[in-house]
Amino acid sequence: MSLKEQINLSRLPQHVAIIMDGNGRWAQRQGEQRIFGHQHGVRAVRDTTEAAAELGIKFLTLYAFSTENWNRPKAEVDALMELLIQTILAETATLNKNNIRLLAIGDLESLPGNCHQQLREAMAATASNTRMSLVLALSYSAKWELLDAVQRISQDVKKGTLDASAINEEVFSNYLTTVGIPDPELLIRTSGEHRISNFLLWQIAYSELYFTDKLWPEFTKEDFYTALIDYQQRERRFGLVSEQLK
Numbered sequence: 449m450s451l452k453e454q455i456n457l458s459r460l461p462q463h464v465a466i467i468m469d470g471n472g473r474w475a476q477r478q479g480e481q482r483i484f485g486h487q488h489g490v491r492a493v494r495d496t497t498e499a500a501a502e503l504g505i506k507f508l509t510l511y512a513f514s515t516e517n518w519n520r521p522k523a524e525v526d527a528l529m530e531l532l533i534q535t536i537l538a539e540t541a542t543l544n545k546n547n548i549r550l551l552a553i554g555d556l557e558s559l560p561g562n563c564h565q566q567l568r569e570a571m572a573a574t575a576s577n578t579r580m581s582l583v584l585a586l587s588y589s590a591k592w593e594l595l596d597a598v599q600r601i602s603q604d605v606k607k608g609t610l611d612a613s614a615i616n617e618e619v620f621s622n623y624l625t626t627v628g629i630p631d632p633e634l635l636i637r638t639s640g641e642h643r644i645s646n647f648l649l650w651q652i653a654y655s656e657l658y659f660t661d662k663l664w665p666e667f668t669k670e671d672f673y674t675a676l677i678d679y680q681q682r683e684r685r686f687g688l689v690s691e692q693l694k
């Protein structure tokens with residue numbers, strides 16, 4: 449049986465999030481510049497998106513650029529922004545063909561103007577697609593998102609449009625950039641690092657974590673299937689005891 453056939457389609461996660469890491473190391477291992485790795489990472493983005501949509505996963509979130517990544521050498525940041533623009537431009541037609549909606553989370557205002565513009569156009573062009581949402585985390589960090597939510601909540605409480613005693617998990621979630629997106633059941637990180645790096649802290653409170661040593665440019669559909677099979681073998685207890693789940 450192929451890996452794909454081993455996946456139980458009735459127990460798929462609705463939402464898978466991925467920390468795409470290891471592009472720089474992959475490039476350096478072949479004696480190339482880091483940006484070479486980012487360019488090759490696009491192949492893995494394309495294949496993973498296709499694999500997720502084919503299976504019937506509804507949301508795929510990819511951590512593409514963190515708030516902290518702004519502090520990398522300017523040449524790398526500029527090259528990443530250019531790659532982002534080119535990729536969005538090149539892939540919008542494929543997203544439409546495959547009925548995939550593009551969304552973005554993060555401090556999008558901080559992106560260079562042309563980049564933000566390209567992103568907005570691609571999101572508008574794919575807005576009515578229903579098969580899967582591909583969510584790009586750009587200039588994203590969880591601490592930025594949580595503080596942004598707290599500030600907007602405070603303003604609404606001050607204006608009197610929100611009652612402080614009514615703030616519960618649901619209300620709070622509505623102030624996050626992930627509003628309307630269910631929490632990921634599965635979080636994958638490539639490149640062998642075992643950390644979250646300021647990704648979706650609130651949303652991954654009960655996610656299953658899966659780490660692989662594969663560097664992002666090497667990540668294939670088969671690796672994605674392997675992560676899903678691993679996920680499906682776990683018992684998600686949410687604080688209960690095993691017997692209660694039966």
Ligand code: IPE
Nearest residue numbers: 468469470471472473474512
């Ligand atoms: C992940 O690869 C992509 C981004 C953070 C933009 P890295 O660029 O972090 O690659 P490594 O981790 O240095 O190998």
Ligand code: IPE
Nearest residue numbers: 467468469511512513514645
């Ligand atoms: C996390 O990777 C951010 C993205 C994948 C976009 P980093 O390479 O920036 O994170 P650290 O430095 O390993 O924590």
Ligand code: MG
Nearest residue numbers: 469470471472
């Ligand atoms: Mg990295």
